[in-house]
Amino acid sequence: MACASRNFCREASEVYTRSVGTTVPRRHYTYEEYLVLDEASNVKLEYYAGDIYAMAGGTPEHAALSLQVGSSLNVQLEGGLCRVYGSDLRIRVLATGLATYPDATVVCGPLERDPEGKNTVLNPTLVVEILSRSTASYDCGEKREHYQQIPSLREIVFVAHDHRRIETHRREPGSWSVHRAVPGESVALDSIGCRLDVDGLYERAGA
Secondary structure (H helix, E strand, O other): OOOOOOOHHHHOOOOOOOOOOOEOOOOOOOHHHHHHHHHHOOOOEEEEOOEEEEOOOOOHHHHHHHHHHHHHHHHHHOOOOEEEEOOOOEEEOOOOOOEEOOOEEEEEOOOOEEOOEEEEEOOOOEEEEEEOOOOHHHHHHHHHHHHOOOOOOOEEEEEEOOOOOEEEEEEEOOEEEEEEEOOOOEEEEOOOOEEEEHHHHHHHOOO
């Protein structure tokens, strides 16, 4: 596991059981069936290996942090070739089959759309996950490993919702490096030329 010792990825609760919310009644679904169900659903659905999972709704703190991360990146990227997308953008990992919704996504250059689902994007440059007690173990572990199979992806950003800490996983030649920022620090997002100030981000989110 790429998360360094004593960081919030390892400290996260292990209560996550793979179904973030509830599982659609058990049967094997095709990706095409998932797309139909997801488009009609009033909650976001995640797909992997024939299973469909209802993604849990976020807390007010989660929602505020997600908005502030997206807003900060949007300001810094204005006028450039990279665009910030919110949590409504579906990402698919072709190598593993996972389809999911990061809390924020940055795509640099033209969108590469999934030929099987035109509203699904295949080429994120950076993804952001706001961690919660119930999902942190999955986000930092299994889901991170899926993300790392996306050829275009250069950075994964994990933002703790219950204390001030940001962790980035950055693609290096042959490996991924881990960088952490705590109060009084900022973290560089080299893949898109941005920075996130820890205190400023959490203060604007009221956390």
